[in-house]
Amino acid sequence: MLMNFLEEKILLDGTIKQGNILKIDSFLNHQIDIDIIRQIAYELKRRFKGVEVTKVLTIEASGIAIATMLGNLYDVPVVFAKKSETANSTDDKYVSQAYSFTHKKMNSVFVSRPYLQASDRVLIVDDFLADGQAALALMDLVHQAGGKVSGVGIAVEKGQQKGGKMLREMGCKLESIAIVEEMDWEKQTIQFREQPKRKLGKTNLKKK
């Protein structure tokens, strides 16, 4: 199986911690390898080719770098939803709830109303997809505003957790650049899910 740039980087610089925790904060969510983030943005834009995007939405904090590079490529505004332990919907903001399995608590996730509109076609992006709770909350915010979700773009999906399956079964256009299928802490091995080649329909190379 031929690896893509992100799978290769994970094998090179990621570490597996006890409890099957994948640590990639040397290049994605603490220190940022700017070239990797750039490639992630290019690759997501390529995978969502032909899809209308008027806004990029993510959630603070670690999704912001990817969202910024993607907003830069699309030349559209970026919005980052904020987290709070307590937030209620008001005239000012849309609020949704996301349970964090990592921190074992419910978080409120909100966006000020003017920054999501009914006319928006929103590409939701994040560094990780695990249980899908954050993605669902972001989708809910877009829908509350009357907007449409163009798709969900993820750097690293944890394929053993239920988020990806759930979103795909909902009919959501989900693209994850790397999907971790299995990890083994003792052997320090990672297995990625082979992703289908996208059908491009008829090839349209020009005759020479």
Add this chain to the structure above:
Amino acid sequence: MLMNFLEEKILLDGTIKQGNILKIDSFLNHQIDIDIIRQIAYELKRRFKGVEVTKVLTIEASGIAIATMLGNLYDVPVVFAKKSETANSTDDKYVSQAYSFTHKKMNSVFVSRPYLQASDRVLIVDDFLADGQAALALMDLVHQAGGKVSGVGIAVEKGQQKGGKMLREMGCKLESIAIVEEMDWEKQTIQFREQPKRKLGKTNLKKK
């Protein structure tokens, strides 16, 4: 006085809330106007011309967008320090303390040790500078690692608060693109500090 792009944008899209709070979250720290962030990055790079930069450092969350665009321009890694209510220095991380006047509490600010090195020449960036507590904490982290601070680049400095004066008196190379000198909530007016033209020494235009 001729305004620069950011001062102009603040007058156009910023609002002054009661208590002299400048709200610019429509383009800088909730929704991000990607073109403004790009210009901020270009302008900071211009102001730090000739200064060695091996890494861009900011603090989560709202500094990340500017830091990412700047890392993209310099083609160097970006690190964002994390906040925590409780964090102690360990073998794993450098920790400093920053008092938040907004939230009236002390925050721990930390970076994992491998991501700041003695060889690093660090450009610290943030969206706002007020009391300078976050900037001081970030400088402290760089110094703990044995690295050097190349400078501090800020989008909007609150000129009435003490951060800017303190950093300049320390001899820190501080560049703020817009410095708010006075705000008046009742009149809804903002006065920016006039910034000195930078001396370029001899002009070195080529003779034709």
